Amino acid sequence: LLHQEEDQRFCTVCYLRIRAKPGEGLALTTSCGGHPLPLVLRGDGTVSSVGEPGTLLGVFPDPVLRDQDYGLAPGDSLLMYTDGITDERGADGTEFGEDRVRQALTSCSGLDADAIADRIVASVQGYHSGPPRDDIAVLVIRAKP
Amino acid sequence: VNGLEITHAEVGGATVLRLAGDFDIAGESEVRVALDRAQSTRPEILVIDLAKVDFMDSTGLRVILGADARARRDGNRLVLVRGPEHVHRVFLVALLDRRLEIVDDLREVTAPKEDSR
Numbered sequence: 298l299l300h301q302e303e304d305q306r307f308c309t310v311c312y313l314r315i316r317a318k319p320g321e322g323l324a325l326t327t328s329c330g331g332h333p334l335p336l337v338l339r340g341d342g343t344v345s346s347v348g349e350p351g352t353l354l355g356v357f358p359d360p361v362l363r364d365q366d367y368g369l370a371p372g373d374s375l376l377m378y379t380d381g382i383t384d385e386r387g388a389d390g391t392e393f394g395e396d397r398v399r400q401a402l403t404s405c406s407g408l409d410a411d412a413i414a415d416r417i418v419a420s421v422q423g424y425h426s427g428p429p430r431d432d433i434a435v436l437v438i439r440a441k442p
Numbered sequence: 443v444n445g446l447e448i449t450h451a452e453v454g455g456a457t458v459l460r461l462a463g464d465f466d467i468a469g470e471s472e473v474r475v476a477l478d479r480a481q482s483t484r485p486e487i488l489v490i491d492l493a494k495v496d497f498m499d500s501t502g503l504r505v506i507l508g509a510d511a512r513a514r515r516d517g518n519r520l521v522l523v524r525g526p527e528h529v530h531r532v533f534l535v536a537l538l539d540r541r542l543e544i545v546d547d548l549r550e551v552t553a554p555k556e557d558s559r
Contacts, residue, residue, distance in 0.1 A: 305507035309500075309536070331536035353536040356507055361537055384499045390444070390464075392497065392528055431499070 307355040311335060311348070311377050315438070322440040323369040328362050330354045333378060336399060338413070340372040340442075342406045344399045347375070372442035374413055376402055381431035385421050393424050410437040444496055445469070448476045454552030456521075457485035462494035465502035473502075477509045484516050489551055492525035498532055510542055519543065521551050 309331035316324045327335060331353025334346040347367050352360035369375060378398065385393040401420040405413045414437045421433065446469030447462040457480050465473065480488055490506060492498070506522065513520035522544045524530050533539050545551055 305504050305511060307504065307507070333535055350535055350537050352541070353538070356511075357541060361540070380500060384497075386497070390496060394528060395531075 305356055307331070307353045309353050309380075313375075313377070313438075318368075320371075321368075322371045322373065323438070324366070325369060325375070326364050326366050328364050330360055330362055333380060333383060333395065335375050335377045336402055337367075337369065338374045338376070338402050338405055340370060340406075342403060344402050369438070369440040371440050374405070374408075374410065374437055374439040376413065376417065377436040378417070379432065379434045381429060381433040382417070382421050382435065384431055385425045385429060385433075387424050388426070393421055397424070410439040413437045413439070446472060448472060450476065450480065453489075453548065456487035456489050456552050457483070458489040458491055458548065458552075460491040460494065463496055465492070465495050465498040465505075467499075467501045470501050470505060473505050474508075477505070481509065481512050481516070484518060487519045487521060487551060488513060489521045489523060489548060491523040491548060492529055493523050493548075495525045495529050498525065498529045500532075503532055503536065503538075506542070507538075521545060523548050523551075 311332040312328045314326040318324055327348035328351060329348045330351045334348045334350065336344055337347050338344050348365045349363040351362040354360055382398060383392060383394055401417050405416055408416065414435045417435050418433065444463040446464055449460045451458045459476055459480055510520045520543065522542055524544050524546055533544065
């Protein structure tokens with residue numbers, strides 16, 4: 298073993314607990330371990346992150362993980378995504394970044410979950426010519442309007 | 443999209459590796475080799491200077507965590523000089539600003555400690 302490499306494998310996690318409140322939307326609890334925080338698109342078109350940053354898992358024996366409770370009103374949507382989205386780079390090398398994810402989500406008012414996911418992926422693919430550098434995953438949950 | 447340039451220096455009692463360019467999978471093995479060489483002498487203070495890094499992803503993070511684990515095992519310090527905002531964000535998202543020693547400026551590590559007289 299010439300180089301005695303440390304192999305610091307880790308994973309990032311975003312955990313969601315969802316409880317349906319018939320007629321009132323969804324009650325959620327989120328905990329993130331090193332994963333980008335989910336974004337919420339409200340019915341009025343505003344976008345904000347939910348949850349608190351936590352330590353990535355697999356490296357430190359005592360990660361900091363915090364739960365946050367919040368709600369999705371009918372018609373609100375939640376977006377989870379991987380760093381393949383934010384790390385994608387444009388022609389000049391600039392990263393797609395969280396700000397562009399927020400902008401793309403802002404433009405999704407009124408769309409259903411499938412259409413939101415498609416639009417987010419399309420905006421990243423439009424930002425970068427050629428195949429993605431990293432794998433990309435998005436998950437959208439919408440409280441029934 | 444740039445390559446990665448690595449320079450090695452001894453500054454004020456610290457071994458300093460300066461990275462410039464993209465710190466991702468393309469530069470991974472080069473950085474590992476440079477770190478391995480630097481850490482084989484068990485420097486009391488090893489600084490990885492990220493100030494000139496244009497891009498860093500989870501591959502870069504893993505390399506840094508490996509160097510940090512090795513430094514801890516040897517009883518030495520690994521110090522990072524913070525990169526530009528979008529690079530530093532990689533550490534903030536993973537809450538690693540609380541686990542790693544990150545400074546704004548190399549001089550915070552290498553400046554001789556003097557009386558304030």
